[in-house]
Amino acid sequence: MRCRVPRLILLVIFFCFGAVSQAQSITGNVLNAGHKKLSDVEVIAMSEANEKFSSITDINGQFQIKVPKEGNYTIQIIQNGEQLISEKTLINSDLHKDFKIEAVQNIEGVVIKSEKRLIDRKIDRLVFNVEKSVSAQGGDILDTLRVIPGVQVKNDEISIIGKSGVSVLLDDRIVQLSGNDLVNYLKSISSDDVKSIEIITTPPAKYDAQGNSGLINIKYKTGKNNNWNASIRGSYTQKTYALGAVGGNFLYKKNKLAVSSNFSYSEGAQKNIDQNVMGFSSETWVGYQPRKVTYDPSLGFRVGADYDISNKISLGAIFLTQVSNMKINNRNNVISVFDNSMLNKQYDIITNAQSNSKSPANSLNFHALYKIDSVGTKLSLDVDYFNYKEKSDYRFTSGNFYNDVEDISTQQNGSNYGKLNLNNTSVKSDLEIPMKGLKLSMGAKISFSNTTNDLSLFNLNLGETDPGYRQVNNFDYKENTQAGYVSAEKAIDKWTFQLGLRAENTNIKGSNSNETFTRDYIKFFPTAYVLYAVNKNSSLSANYSKRINRPSFEFLNPFRTVTNQYTYIEGNPFLQPSYTDNVEANYTYKNWANKIYYTRLSDGFQQLPVIDPVTNIQIVRPENYFETNTFGINESYTFKAFSWIETVASADAFYSDSKSLVNFTNPSLAGWNLGFSVYNTLNLNKSKTLQAGLNYEYSLPGVQDIYKSTSRSNMSISFAYSLLNNNLRLGLVANDLFDGQRTTYSAYSNGVKISFKNYYDTRNFRISITYKFGNKKVSVEQKDFGNEDEKARASS
Numbered sequence: 196m197r198c199r200v201p202r203l204i205l206l207v208i209f210f211c212f213g214a215v216s217q218a219q220s221i222t223g224n225v226l227n228a229g230h231k232k233l234s235d236v237e238v239i240a241m242s243e244a245n246e247k248f249s250s251i252t253d254i255n256g257q258f259q260i261k262v263p264k265e266g267n268y269t270i271q272i273i274q275n276g277e278q279l280i281s282e283k284t285l286i287n288s289d290l291h292k293d294f295k296i297e298a299v300q301n302i303e304g305v306v307i308k309s310e311k312r313l314i315d316r317k318i319d320r321l322v323f324n325v326e327k328s329v330s331a332q333g334g335d336i337l338d339t340l341r342v343i344p345g346v347q348v349k350n351d352e353i354s355i356i357g358k359s360g361v362s363v364l365l366d367d368r369i370v371q372l373s374g375n376d377l378v379n380y381l382k383s384i385s386s387d388d389v390k391s392i393e394i395i396t397t398p399p400a401k402y403d404a405q406g407n408s409g410l411i412n413i414k415y416k417t418g419k420n421n422n423w424n425a426s427i428r429g430s431y432t433q434k435t436y437a438l439g440a441v442g443g444n445f446l447y448k449k450n451k452l453a454v455s456s457n458f459s460y461s462e463g464a465q466k467n468i469d470q471n472v473m474g475f476s477s478e479t480w481v482g483y484q485p486r487k488v489t490y491d492p493s494l495g496f497r498v499g500a501d502y503d504i505s506n507k508i509s510l511g512a513i514f515l516t517q518v519s520n521m522k523i524n525n526r527n528n529v530i531s532v533f534d535n536s537m538l539n540k541q542y543d544i545i546t547n548a549q550s551n552s553k554s555p556a557n558s559l560n561f562h563a564l565y566k567i568d569s570v571g572t573k574l575s576l577d578v579d580y581f582n583y584k585e586k587s588d589y590r591f592t593s594g595n596f597y598n599d600v601e602d603i604s605t606q607q608n609g610s611n612y613g614k615l616n617l618n619n620t621s622v623k624s625d626l627e628i629p630m631k632g633l634k635l636s637m638g639a640k641i642s643f644s645n646t647t648n649d650l651s652l653f654n655l656n657l658g659e660t661d662p663g664y665r666q667v668n669n670f671d672y673k674e675n676t677q678a679g680y681v682s683a684e685k686a687i688d689k690w691t692f693q694l695g696l697r698a699e700n701t702n703i704k705g706s707n708s709n710e711t712f713t714r715d716y717i718k719f720f721p722t723a724y725v726l727y728a729v730n731k732n733s734s735l736s737a738n739y740s741k742r743i744n745r746p747s748f749e750f751l752n753p754f755r756t757v758t759n760q761y762t763y764i765e766g767n768p769f770l771q772p773s774y775t776d777n778v779e780a781n782y783t784y785k786n787w788a789n790k791i792y793y794t795r796l797s798d799g800f801q802q803l804p805v806i807d808p809v810t811n812i813q814i815v816r817p818e819n820y821f822e823t824n825t826f827g828i829n830e831s832y833t834f835k836a837f838s839w840i841e842t843v844a845s846a847d848a849f850y851s852d853s854k855s856l857v858n859f860t861n862p863s864l865a866g867w868n869l870g871f872s873v874y875n876t877l878n879l880n881k882s883k884t885l886q887a888g889l890n891y892e893y894s895l896p897g898v899q900d901i902y903k904s905t906s907r908s909n910m911s912i913s914f915a916y917s918l919l920n921n922n923l924r925l926g927l928v929a930n931d932l933f934d935g936q937r938t939t940y941s942a943y944s945n946g947v948k949i950s951f952k953n954y955y956d957t958r959n960f961r962i963s964i965t966y967k968f969g970n971k972k973v974s975v976e977q978k979d980f981g982n983e984d985e986k987a988r989a990s991s
Contacts, residue, residue, distance in 0.1 A: 221260040223292045225252050225272060232256025233296070233644065235421075237273040240286075241267060246673075246686060248629065250569050253506055254450070261570045262286060263631045272296070297401060313876060314344065314833065314843050316788045319724065319738060320395040320412075321345065325386055329876060329888035330913040332926035333430040333963020335440075335461075336381040336389065336413060340888055341674075341930070342911065344831065344872050346411070347392060349907075349938065352933040353377075355396060355408040356847050356870065358794055358825070359801075359900075360744035360773065365413050365515075368560060369403050371581050371619045371644065373747045379519040380556060383495035385442045387428055388457040388545030390416045397722065397740040397777050400680040400695025401625060402721040407744040407775040407796060415497075416446065417455065423447040424969030430926075435486065438463025452501040457651050462492040466954040474948040477809060479535055480544075484528040493519045501592045506566070513560040516839055523550045525591075530761075539596075545761040548591035554615075556583045578622050584616040593759035607760040608655035616690040617748070631979045634684040636695075638675075646672040646748045649677040652757060668754035670707045674745075676700065682722070693724040698744070705751055705768060712768045718743060733784040746770045746800060748943045750817040764802075764815045769821050773798045786833040792849075794825040798856075805859060806944045816820075820860065821900050823853040839878045846871040853900050860901055868897030884921070888913035888928075902942045908935030911955070924965045 217805045225236045236252045242261050250258040262268060272280035272294050280294055315322040315793040323343045325331050332337040341348045345356050353361050363370045363377060372380055393412040395402070402410060444457035469484040494517070501511035525548035532541045558581040565574045594606035626637035648670040657664045682695035696719060703714040720743070726736040752766035775796045782789045805814045827849025835841050852865040853863045872892035879885040893908040914929040936957045941950035 198346045220289045224256045241269045308521045320393045325389045328436045329915045331386045339386045344990035358408030360407030385459045397738045400682045400697040426967040428965040431963040434615040434956040435466035436464035453501045455499040458496045460494045464489040468954045472949040482530040485524040490520040515558045543596045546593040550589040552587035554585040575625045581619040583617040587613045610653045612651040614649045617646045636682040639679045643678045644674040670752040672705045673746040675702045689728040691726040695722040737780045744773045753854045788831040790829040796823045804948045820857045841876045843874040859945045866898040870894035884917040886915045904942040905939045907938045926963040929960040
């Protein structure tokens with residue numbers, strides 16, 4: 196069985212070369228008005244069926260393209276994403292033709308002024324151009340995600356409206372982290388180093404199937420040809436406490452070599468507040484738990500290099516290291532116990548705690564690309580290594596206080612220590628084969644993850660010789676995945692079809708001091724897309740994808756962590772993955788986008804409080820506790836009411852019907868969720884050096900899984916001022932002006948009504964300064980293409 200796949204690939208490649216052996220050849224040169232031959236210019240031959248075949252001119256200005264058959268082709272000359280020449284040509288034999296750029300003296304010296312949109316919507320993704328966002332200036336990636344339509348960051352948890360379980364990629368490479376570890380990782384990446392963020396709700400088969408609601412792909416900035424540039428930056432954020440950050444980047448691209456690097460350093464704190472109410476049969480517990488989260492410090496460094504060995508072969512490497520030192524002070528966490536009339540307070544449960552964690556992460560990538568022919572056949576290889584470590588400790592003392600006097604008999608003291616080590620190695624290869632009227636893609640990936648987590652719990656109420664003084668857990672978790680996919684795309688007149696199938700085989704083995712579990716399963720993940728181009732202004736499309744969300748190792752570890760005498764947190768080794776089926780239908784007309792979607796989530800899991808109504812003890816444990824059907828509609832319109840303002844208005848309405856899979860929660864919950872957002876970018880002067888952003892979003896009360904939720908809103912305003920020929924940029928951002936991100940969620944557990952509200956210091960303001968410098972000797976002439984749409988092609 197192992198030999199069949201390679202043989203099949205070889206047969207496909209052999210067939211492909213046989214199919215293109217009679218191809219016609221287009222050769223020539225690209226020159227400027229002074230007859231100088233130009234390098235790094237893209238030449239595209241597009242057939243009447245919209246098949247594209249391309250080549251890049253070499254240092255002598257030469258190009259060669261092979262097309263699979265005779266016919267009428269449109270030859271396009273493109274530089275820096277802008278189309279400079281477009282002409283139709285009949286190809287019925289080998290053709291040699293030179294193209295002259297009359298508009299400029301040297302195309303390398305052109306400064307392009309094309310207007311990028313803040314948001315671009317493509318067949319399978321939304322592209323948010325971070326460089327165009329005034330609100331994102333000077334922040335981190337988490338700050339940027341907060342201002343992207345359709346994305347929600349609630350209590351530092353990332354989701355897409357109407358869905359859950361998103362996965363994050365950096366330059367198409369998945370980040371092997373989740374939960375708080377992922378959040379801390381993203382906080383160390385500056386938005387100023389990022390070009391765009393792609394929201395992919397129905398990813399194609401080439402991507403990992405992990406992530407129920409899709410993928411968020413973060414794309415770093417890249418350098419311009421034959422140029423270098425650098426920047427330094429600093430920012431100050433005032434929340435309840437202050438947070439400062441500095442950083443910079445360097446980009447170099449000359450001939451065959453490209454180098455990029457960036458670094459960031461931040462230090463400061465924020466205040467998080469958890470509030471909850473639990474209604475027992477005879478009393479009501481009201482909790483108020485503030486904590487100061489200090490980053491002391493958080494830093495990151497990234498460096499990458501790519502080298503073109505020849506016109507066909509390129510190699511590259513990327514190294515990324517990030518460190519987060521976090522301290523959390525939980526002082527005077529108070530749970531006030533009232534009788535059910537809420538008139539008489541009986542006593543307070545007061546907990547004081549402190550935790551420290553240090554979590555360095557390192558990743559290394561090697562990649563190679565082999566362009567097999569000029570028709571577009573290419574083979575890519577990625578080898579990745581990722582290591583994440585964390586050392587943590589948590590100490591607490593807790594007791595009951597009657598009239599501010601502690602009952603010593605109720606006092607409990609404890610400490611938890613943890614040491615985590617996660618290693619992941621993966622190898623991935625992708626092959627793209629353009630054939631007659633068909634684009635075929637296939638690939639394979641193997642991934643090995645090994646996690647060790649050593650935990651210790653100390654009951655400080657006992658003596659060191661007591662058997663219960665120390666409890667130890669050594670949790671080992673291994674997850675190996677083997678995946679393969681095939682995808683085919685076909686264009687027929689105005690129609691484009693794409694079908695894909697991905698198979699993933701997962702092998703899991705976990706063990707701790709008391710038990711061992713294994714799990715093996717193979718799953719298939721089909722994808723399908725169809726697009727109909729009605730005319731140049733409108734299109735119709737529909738797509739389908741199946742996704743998986745695997746539990747993190749933390750959720751699978753059965754060891755119990757004690758927060759206080761009434762709250763325990765533990766994992767669940769029997770937790771199963773959850774699956775979603777996503778269906779979308781889209782209609783776009785100019786700047787108006789319409790989407791209807793349906794999502795079915797099965798075996799949904801999350802941490803769930805299980806409350807004992809007799810002892811009042813709360814055990815927080817992840818469970819596969821719900822399944823959800825969601826139907827929704829999304830409307831988005833981009834317009835300019837005046838020449839100096841661009842507005843992106845979105846509205847989303849979806850009906851959620853959730854059913855509980857466990858018997859201790861409310862059995863089902865259904866209801867509508869409505870929300871809208873308005874994002875405005877204002878040019879306050881003619882030179883567009885003074886800009887403002889005015890954003891507002893609002894969600895009505897609704898339902899989420901088996902929880903009811905109250906309303907949520909966010910109002911932000913931002914300003915950016917560019918000086919010194921746009922080399923110096925000053926920014927000011929104010930978030931959550933109306934303090935509207937204090938949503939309350941409520942449900943039942945064993946007949947006990949619980950509600951909670953978490954606030955993570957989202958009301959703040961930030962000032963930033965960025966200075967750019969570099970080699971600008973090639974900038975010899977200005978060329979303005981007006982307000983044309985961005986033509987740079989995004990990967991699909």
